[in-house]
Amino acid sequence: MNNTLNTLLIMEKRTEGKGEVRRSEDVEREAFGIDALDDALEGGLPRGTWTVVTGEPGVGKSILCMHFAYTGLEDDEPVIYVTTETSFRDVVRQARQFNMDLTQFKPVNLSDVLSGRVKPENAKLVVIDLFGLYRQYREMVKEAGEEGRRPSRALSIEVLEGAVRKAYEVLGFSEGKVSEPSRLIIDSMTAFWADKPAMARAYSYALRQSLYRSNITALLVSQYAPTTEASFGFGLEHIADGIIHMWMDKVEQTKTIRRWLIIKKMRLTNHAKDAYQVDIQPGKGLILIEANETQ
Structure with missing residues (x-):
């Protein structure tokens, strides 16, 4: 039996009756x-896996991404941070409220790299925001010329793939080989199929096939509609090794804000099965409380 198969077969097990x-x-x-x-x-997340964080607006998905990025950077792991719903400047401002100073890692914005304003050396944090995606889109249109295949718009899967591949180059990942553990964060994926939600599954498969690397652990955000409790586009969960779902109790009934988190799926992991109440605290970020402790 080879080592890889053996690893899968001897995954962590609980000893019945002893809780070990x-x-x-x-x-x-x-x-x-x-x-x-x-x-x-x-x-934590098994290295090399892709995990989706699902939930409606306001439940703490973006803050969870900040924690994942900051912890990786503190461990000296390179991070690629894609933000499509706000500028990275706003991400930095919000992270500071939770005692996470991302500027100390000297973030390199892909937009500045593509424009030639910055020639990164020994970069650890590569940022791709709306501005970087738009510049990547213009670069791809220019390269395609009059007869080549052009991406349909800046917020398209083709542009996202191109931008992340460029970030791989900035970090020195050659020919898909990664020399050290790294993290990829995309907040959120919903923007890339908002106009074609039926294509979410096809886009998701194409993205993973293009960007997967064995040492890169990906955390992807998927928005849910508060009214229907359904995702904007169906299919991202199908390519995921793990699903972390976050939600909020109906405020019309509770008269207060109560956020929750549950791990619905995580490969290679004997994960907790119960929900955690989520508290967002200044200076700390997300605090998880076991459900039985809230009663």
């Missing part, structure tokens, strides 16, 4: 830096 956990030392993990969540995931 046998952990597989062969599964490397990427922590969030949120103690309760990392414990629930037996240390």
Whole structure:
């Protein structure tokens, strides 16, 4: 039996009746830096996997992304941070409220790289925001010329793939080979199929096939509609190794804001099965509380 198959077959198991956990030392993990969540995931996301965070606006998905990025950077892991719903400047401002200073890692904006204003050396944090995607779109249109295939718009899967590939180059990832653990964050994926939600599954498969690397752990955000509790585009979850779902109790009934998080799926992991209440605290970020502690 080869080592890879053996690793899959000896995954962590609970000993019935004793509550003990046998952990597989062969599964490397990427922590969030949120103690309760990392414990629930037996240390973090399995390295090289793709995890989707789903939920309606306001439940804390973007803050979860900030934790994942900041913890990776503190561990000296390169991070590619894609933000489509706000500028990275706003991400930095919000992260500071939770005692996460992303500027100390000297972020390199892909837009500045493409324009030639910056020649990055030893970059650890590469940022792709709306401005970077638009410049990547213009570069791809220029390269296509009059007869080549052009991307339909800046917020398209083709442009996203091109931008992340360029970020791989900035970080020194050659020919798809990654020399060190790295993290890819895309907040959010919904923007890329808002006009064609039926294409979400096809786009998702194409994206993973293009960008997957064994040492890059991806965290992708998918928006849910508060009215229908359904995702904007169906299919991203099908390419995911893990699904973390976040939601909010109906405020009309509770008369207060109560946020929740549950791990619905995580490959290579004997994860916690119960929901956690989520508290967002200044200076700390997301705090998870076990459901039985809130009663």
